[in-house]
Amino acid sequence: MTFETTFPVWNKLNSSQQSKLLNTLITQKVEKGAIIHSGTMNCTGLILVKSGQLRAYMISEEGREITLYRLFDYDMCLFSGYCIMRSIEFEVIVEAEKETELWVIPSEIYKSIMDESADVANFTNEIMGTRFTDVMWLIEQIMWKSLDKRLAAFLIEETKIEESNKLKITHETIANHLGSHREVITRMLRHFQNEGIVKLSRGLIEIVDEDELYSLVD
Amino acid sequence: MTFETTFPVWNKLNSSQQSKLLNTLITQKVEKGAIIHSGTMNCTGLILVKSGQLRAYMISEEGREITLYRLFDYDMCLFSGYCIMRSIEFEVIVEAEKETELWVIPSEIYKSIMDESADVANFTNEIMGTRFTDVMWLIEQIMWKSLDKRLAAFLIEETKIEESNKLKITHETIANHLGSHREVITRMLRHFQNEGIVKLSRGLIEIVDEDELYSLVD
Numbered sequence: 001m002t003f004e005t006t007f008p009v010w011n012k013l014n015s016s017q018q019s020k021l022l023n024t025l026i027t028q029k030v031e032k033g034a035i036i037h038s039g040t041m042n043c044t045g046l047i048l049v050k051s052g053q054l055r056a057y058m059i060s061e062e063g064r065e066i067t068l069y070r071l072f073d074y075d076m077c078l079f080s081g082y083c084i085m086r087s088i089e090f091e092v093i094v095e096a097e098k099e100t101e102l103w104v105i106p107s108e109i110y111k112s113i114m115d116e117s118a119d120v121a122n123f124t125n126e127i128m129g130t131r132f133t134d135v136m137w138l139i140e141q142i143m144w145k146s147l148d149k150r151l152a153a154f155l156i157e158e159t160k161i162e163e164s165n166k167l168k169i170t171h172e173t174i175a176n177h178l179g180s181h182r183e184v185i186t187r188m189l190r191h192f193q194n195e196g197i198v199k200l201s202r203g204l205i206e207i208v209d210e211d212e213l214y215s216l217v218d
Numbered sequence: 219m220t221f222e223t224t225f226p227v228w229n230k231l232n233s234s235q236q237s238k239l240l241n242t243l244i245t246q247k248v249e250k251g252a253i254i255h256s257g258t259m260n261c262t263g264l265i266l267v268k269s270g271q272l273r274a275y276m277i278s279e280e281g282r283e284i285t286l287y288r289l290f291d292y293d294m295c296l297f298s299g300y301c302i303m304r305s306i307e308f309e310v311i312v313e314a315e316k317e318t319e320l321w322v323i324p325s326e327i328y329k330s331i332m333d334e335s336a337d338v339a340n341f342t343n344e345i346m347g348t349r350f351t352d353v354m355w356l357i358e359q360i361m362w363k364s365l366d367k368r369l370a371a372f373l374i375e376e377t378k379i380e381e382s383n384k385l386k387i388t389h390e391t392i393a394n395h396l397g398s399h400r401e402v403i404t405r406m407l408r409h410f411q412n413e414g415i416v417k418l419s420r421g422l423i424e425i426v427d428e429d430e431l432y433s434l435v436d
Contacts, residue, residue, distance in 0.1 A: 058354070060362040068357075087347030090354040114340065121339030122332065128346050129305030135353055136276070136308040139286075142360060143397050144278040179361050 003103055006074055007048060012119035020113065026104040030096045036080065039091025043083035045104040049075050052100025053161070056092045057176070066142075066179030068092060069134040070161075076127055081107040084114065084124075142179065150178055151188050152216035155198070155207060165207040221321055224292055225266060230337035238331065244322040248314045254298065257309025261301035263322040267293050270318025271379070274310045275394070284360075284397030286310060287352040288379075296345055299325040302332065360397065368396055369406050370434035373416070373425060383425040 003025060004010050010018070026045070030036060036054065037044040047054070054071040056079065071077055071094075082088040084107050114120045141150055154177060158167050171185045178185070189205065192198045197213055199206040207213060221243060222228050228236070244263070248254060254272065255262040265272070272289040274297065289295055289312075300306040302325050332338045359368055372395060376385050389403045396403070407423065410416045415431055417424040425431060 058357070060358070062362070064362065066357070066361055085344055085347040087344045087351060089351045114336070114343075116336055118332070118334055118336040118339050121336050121343060125332075125339060125343050125346065126303055126305045128343065128350065129303040132346065132350060132353070133305060133307045135350070135357070139276070139284070139353070139357060139360070140278070142357070143284055144280070144282065 001050060003048070006050065006103075009117075009119050009123045012117065012123075013113070017113050017117065020109055021105065024106050024109045026106070027101075028104060029101050030099070032096055032098050034096045034100075035093060036096060036100075036102070037077075037092070037094040039093060043107045044080045044094075045106045046081040046084070046110050047071075047077040047094065048103045048105065049073055049077075050101040050103060052096060052102070053098040054094055054100060054102075055097050055177075056094050058090070058092055064179060065176040066138075067177040068138065069131060070097070072161075078124065078127055078131065081105070081110060083107050084111040147178070147180065147184065147188055148191070149217055151185065151192075152213045154178060155205070156210075156213055156217065159207055159210070165210070167205045167207070168203060169205060170203060219268060221266070224268065224321075227335075227337050227341045230335065230341075231331065235331050235335065238327055239323065242324050242327045244324070245319075246322060247319050248317070250314055250316050252314045252318075253311060254314060254318075254320070255295075255310070255312040257311060261325045262298045262312075263324045264299040264302070264328050265289075265295040265312065266321045266323065267291055267295075268319040268321060270314060270320065271316040272312055272318060272320075273315050273395075274312050276308070276310055282397060283394040284356075285395040286356065287349055288315070290379075294345055296342065296349065299323070299328060301325050302329040302342075365396070365398060365402065365406055366409070367435055369403065369410075370431045372396060373423070374428075374431055374435065377425055377428070383428070385423045385425070386421060387423060388421060 003022070013021070036047065049071050051073050054077065055067055056069050056071065056077065057065050057067045059065050077094055079088065079092045080094050114124055151174070154174065155167070158169065159165055171189065172182045175182045175185045189198060189200055193200050195212070197209045199208050221240070231239070254265065267289050269291050272295065274286045274289065274295065275283050276286060277283050295312055297306065297310045298312050332342055372392065373385070376387065377383055389407065390400045393400045393403045407416060407418055411418050413430070415427045417426050
């Protein structure tokens with residue numbers, strides 16, 4: 001799999017734009033847990049995921065986290081290259097949730113191509129629209145869904161990503177995804193266990209009644 | 219004030235694009251309280267505010283509201299023309315908070331110009347970036363700020379918009395902006411009154427200690 005076959009608007013670029021991209025592109029392989037971009041670092045560049053899994057989150061002054069969206073194979077992260085747009089005035093942190101191979105497109109290179117290509121600018125618009133949709137969903141969740149529903153939705157999402165009903169994940173990590181506290185997640189998981197929905201053991205959550213989890217979400 | 223002098227990228231359009239816009243543009247004057255766009259209606263078109271004040275909000279299944287952002291003179295609303303982008307999969311409602319004069323650009327006209335003009339596409343990107351920044355601020359607020367701080371920030375915003383320390387606004391309206399309940403807002407305002415920050419009378423909130431309001435926010 002090459003950058004040329006992965007970058008969605010490759011064929012819309014002229015040859016000068018193509019070679020500019022290829023000549024400045026950075027290929028990286030990062031370990032699980034690596035911070036790839038953080039608001040306090042440089043304007044890292046646009047990230048295209050070759051394979052793996054990333055998480056974009058925001059963090060409060062007190063260090064509390066909440067996941068904004070996750071990125072999988074072929075997904076692209078704009079906000080790690082926030083300086084391509086004047087109007088983006090917020091900080092996200094991007095962390096590898098699994099070992100991840102990725103390409104980084106330097107921001108100034110991407111911007112110079114976006115400035116001259118309507119195709120690339122509109123592609124960028126669509127990506128931002130996708131993230132906007134993610135974030136609007138998140139607002140709905142935190143405004144109007146109770147934590148049991150949000151936790152149920154998160155566990156379902158995880159079983160899909162991991163393709164397994166046995167999740168190796170700590171209560172602390174779940175709290176960071178959902179913008180909650182570890183103690184609160186532990187209490188809710190114990191409640192789920194009492195209801196026969198999950199089975200808890202050290203570092204492992206086993207989903208035993210998936211139907212009940214789904215009916216909680218609806 | 220004409221559309222030509224208000225639309226920020228007018229001079230970047232060629233004459234065919236300019237006449238296409240002028241020939242299809244709709245000028246509207248709406249009363250306070252009018253719903254200009256709602257998720258269940260058609261893809262209304264892109265709104266450019268000539269003068270007045272709009273509010274974009276989302277609504278829960280149970281009818282609860284929360285304000286996403288507000289639009290003032292010369293501001294543009296993309297999401298009322300959501301069908302210009304495939305990736306936008308959420309609904310906003312746009313309501314006039316004051317008598318408002320506006321232009322509506324039909325979505326398919328805007329899209330056809332955006333598809334061929336990198337300038338218009340990048341302008342659209344910048345607007346979406348601005349709204350994204352608004353919405354990320356909102357997530358920070360609802361996740362990590364207590365209601366007293368949010369109410370204080372809202373009252374400060376209102377005194378700036380109205381250029382007055384006497385706000386004609388109901389507790390219900392404030393609740394709809396902040397995604398809260400009327401009873402909760404009333405309780406908090408009474409607490410502010412006890413602290414000597416505001417003075418409440420029927421349909422009116424007078425800010426008497428602005429400094430205290432500012433210190434609450436920080």
